[in-house]
Amino acid sequence: MPGPLDQLTIETQPSPALSATVVPAIRKMITTGVLAQGVHLREAELATALGMSRGPVREALVELEREGLVVLRRHRGAQVITLTGADAEEVYTLRRALERLAVERACGRLTPDHLAALDVVLDRMRQLAPDYSPELAVDLDLEFHDVLVDAAGHARLERSWQQIRSQIAMFLHDRHQARRDFHEIAHPEHLAIRDIVAAGDVGGAIATIDNHLVGAFDRLRAARTEPLPADD
Amino acid sequence: MPGPLDQLTIETQPSPALSATVVPAIRKMITTGVLAQGVHLREAELATALGMSRGPVREALVELEREGLVVLRRHRGAQVITLTGADAEEVYTLRRALERLAVERACGRLTPDHLAALDVVLDRMRQLAPDYSPELAVDLDLEFHDVLVDAAGHARLERSWQQIRSQIAMFLHDRHQARRDFHEIAHPEHLAIRDIVAAGDVGGAIATIDNHLVGAFDRLRAARTEPLPADD
DNA sequence: ATCTCGTAGATTGTTAACAATTGACTTTCG
């Protein structure tokens, strides 16, 4: 039963997060381009910079490899991934397969909380200033799809989604830096997805998300400049 | 250019595999039931048993968690996963989404080598003795689908497949131990998949793999006995 | 001058010891 001490999470941090605290930090640096593609990451260097030992850094790099942000080669260390057009094609075909499943399930399981979360994101999209930062646009875009995946109630789908999510962030970052047409395209399309999922129309929802993702990939390809092969 | 020394891989082992050599070992013990569901795995115990330190064992457990074979809880160590009917539903809905994409792409990319590999597996299925071991049946079944995934030429799809492959093995193990109807059902269905993929009929291939997986899930559910909650 | 081979430096893979946290047992009080 609820008591007066329920809000005392100040002192007892739920779990003094293991050194996977560094994963979000490095991830952000990669997805926002602070760490350029192809850059070589040295364990010792990162460890001293983050004020910890090589052990946790090592585990963090394994996690980042799982997300496809770095490649690990034996005795050669970690390197920030260099994404090509072929990679974009892979990510978006897999993304289509996963999100089709997501909305299919979300149609029958969407709770009021999920719907409210979608509306909050949509509202923040609507209020976005014309000269929005790419980072914010990427965050909002992904947050919307996060809610859809969460609404599917499918732990393994969620994990597969996490596996390409960061790479999608990298592509979107490039795309929104090249063209600021979030209001004209992304917002109305996301709104349409919300409406048809909320209506529970499974077939329509799948078709809508499919169309959204195909279009997203096309715009991506149009905005994309192939990165030069990194020398380090 | 090709030379006479190309086959000298005897001495120069491509890469003295890191201690992820233990991952297959532990994986096999879990999928075949040697390590029962719910069993608690202690790092130090495994390390001494395998003749190495805790470091590599720790990394191996992270990898096994990625495959969904164990659950890792902070300060509580690793535990062999306990698969329920809900888990089977998750695995098979995700599997459908992934394999639909796999055959869709495989239809246009199937090389003679892939086709030959499929035929080898199918032939071994055909020659399977009536009292085959569940382990062998599971291996053949998965190997067939491995080829399909490989033929798709999609690295990220491959990774997502690896993520549920071992769990599928656990389900199949139970199923083939309960009923030995590989010849009546699995072999002809796999043969049908091979034929329609080889014919390049995308729509038909998707429908066939879909039907195969829905049926597989139904048979799984019929054969499955819910495991009792493990006390350790 | 170019190619090959050997050496050196740097970097990762592995090990073993130390610190922090958890869960269970014992003890104590109502």
Added chain:
DNA sequence: CGAAAGTCAATTGTTAACAATCTACGAGAT
């Protein structure tokens, strides 16, 4: 006798040193 708090052993998280491996640079031969 039951419940709550304190203590302790077991286990994981982290650190730092050691060993194995790879890349790069430079000397020597062709």
